[in-house]
Amino acid sequence: MMLMIKRLALLYELLRSPHLFYKQLRVLKEIDRCMRLIAVEALSPTLRSLVGRSVDIDELMVKGGYSDRGLLVELLSLVEKEGVVRLSEGKVVVLRNPPEGALQEASEEMGDVLREAFGTFIDPTVKAIRERLSGKATREFDADELRVHWSIALEGEFYRIQREKAIEFSKLVEEARRRRGTFRILDYGCGSGAGTLQLFNSLSGKVDDFEVDGCDVSEGLLEIAREDVAVGLPIHFFSLKKNRPAKGIYDAVFVSHVLHWTDDPVKTVGELKSYLKNDGFIFGVESTISKRLYPVDLFIRIYGANGFPSLNELQRWFNENNMKLEHDPVWFSFKAISISPNNF
Numbered sequence: 001m002m003l004m005i006k007r008l009a010l011l012y013e014l015l016r017s018p019h020l021f022y023k024q025l026r027v028l029k030e031i032d033r034c035m036r037l038i039a040v041e042a043l044s045p046t047l048r049s050l051v052g053r054s055v056d057i058d059e060l061m062v063k064g065g066y067s068d069r070g071l072l073v074e075l076l077s078l079v080e081k082e083g084v085v086r087l088s089e090g091k092v093v094v095l096r097n098p099p100e101g102a103l104q105e106a107s108e109e110m111g112d113v114l115r116e117a118f119g120t121f122i123d124p125t126v127k128a129i130r131e132r133l134s135g136k137a138t139r140e141f142d143a144d145e146l147r148v149h150w151s152i153a154l155e156g157e158f159y160r161i162q163r164e165k166a167i168e169f170s171k172l173v174e175e176a177r178r179r180r181g182t183f184r185i186l187d188y189g190c191g192s193g194a195g196t197l198q199l200f201n202s203l204s205g206k207v208d209d210f211e212v213d214g215c216d217v218s219e220g221l222l223e224i225a226r227e228d229v230a231v232g233l234p235i236h237f238f239s240l241k242k243n244r245p246a247k248g249i250y251d252a253v254f255v256s257h258v259l260h261w262t263d264d265p266v267k268t269v270g271e272l273k274s275y276l277k278n279d280g281f282i283f284g285v286e287s288t289i290s291k292r293l294y295p296v297d298l299f300i301r302i303y304g305a306n307g308f309p310s311l312n313e314l315q316r317w318f319n320e321n322n323m324k325l326e327h328d329p330v331w332f333s334f335k336a337i338s339i340s341p342n343n344f
């Protein structure tokens with residue numbers, strides 16, 4: 001039943017916006033190849049010394065100084081798809097030298113949308129994979145140059161379209177128009193503010209009285225939001241390291257590509273709900289895991305996210321907070337409303 005709904009939704013979207021839809025599919029296909037080549041590159045120093053040999057995983061772990069066996073096995077299955085190794089019964093047969101220059105070539109051939117979303121992440125991801133394999137903990141979301149890579153990616157079309165679809169899906173403007181008084185919206189985990197700006201622009205000129213706030217744990221990304229992306233606009237950005245959002249004051253909380261980064265999404269959803277007025281709603285983007293999205297899932301896990309939830313898992317995050325979730329399987333937009341009022 002769920003599969004049928006998903007297929008119908010895909011077909012509907014294909015007919016409604018074929019260009020956008022194909023562009024998004026192309027990005028996912030390209031990123032699949034890139035992640036395979038990144039896996040090859042990350043393991044290449046170790047594999048080069050073993051060409052023509054058959055070794056077991058433990059030997060490979062020692063040889064490479066790796067401590068994360070699960071990640072190593074996962075990466076090897078990507079490397080196998082590139083024909084560099086063959087895996088059989090716990091053994092790794094190294095068939096040939098990892099091809100030189102293939103990753104560089106693939107990155108030069110990237111389409112514009114993927115280049116924005118992923119282009120600057122290639123070398124850092126090879127480095128991050130090697131760190132994870134050796135057991136080094138992930139760095140903060142905005143550590144060093146990562147904040148620049150993320151802000152470029154999040155302002156690009158890949159993420160922008162998904163946020164735009166979520167704004168449409170939630171019927172934000174209609175919701176704002178049918179409420180009395182100031183319409184207050186919070187962008188939770190706003191990053192460098194690209195989505196906050198989209199919210200602001202969606203309401204501007206259409207809703208008379210509204211306020212937009214944005215908050216994040218990353219001070220570095222908030223700085224880009226304030227001083228660059230949304231400079232000069234009356235948007236209040238604040239750091240979650242210093243302040244918590246006020247309870248019971250928001251008509252809507254927008255949360256895009258954030259929940260899978262939090263340690264306890266059920267608790268986070270409960271907190272987001274507590275910021276809402278009784279008739280408020282939570283909406284945004286939350287991808288669900290599938291074969292198509294696996295490379296993106298691997299990519300974000302390398303940087304410390306918990307990975308995308310299944311649809312059932314996502315529903316549980318909201319159901320356990322007495323909220324009812326609607327989710328669009330094509331663009332991963334969602335909207336959740338409360339089925340029991342806040343208790344505070």
Ligand SMILES: C[S@@+](CC[C@H](N)C(=O)[O-])C[C@H]1O[C@@H](n2cnc3c(N)ncnc32)[C@H](O)[C@@H]1O
Pocket residue numbers: 141154159163188189190191192193194195216217218221240255256257258261262263
């Ligand atoms: C992929 S970015 C998405 C940013 C923004 N929502 C967008 O769509 O452009 C994920 C964001 O979640 C933030 N984040 C990670 N863990 C968080 C947490 N526990 N609470 C709030 N924000 C968090 C990161 O700092 C980052 O800005």
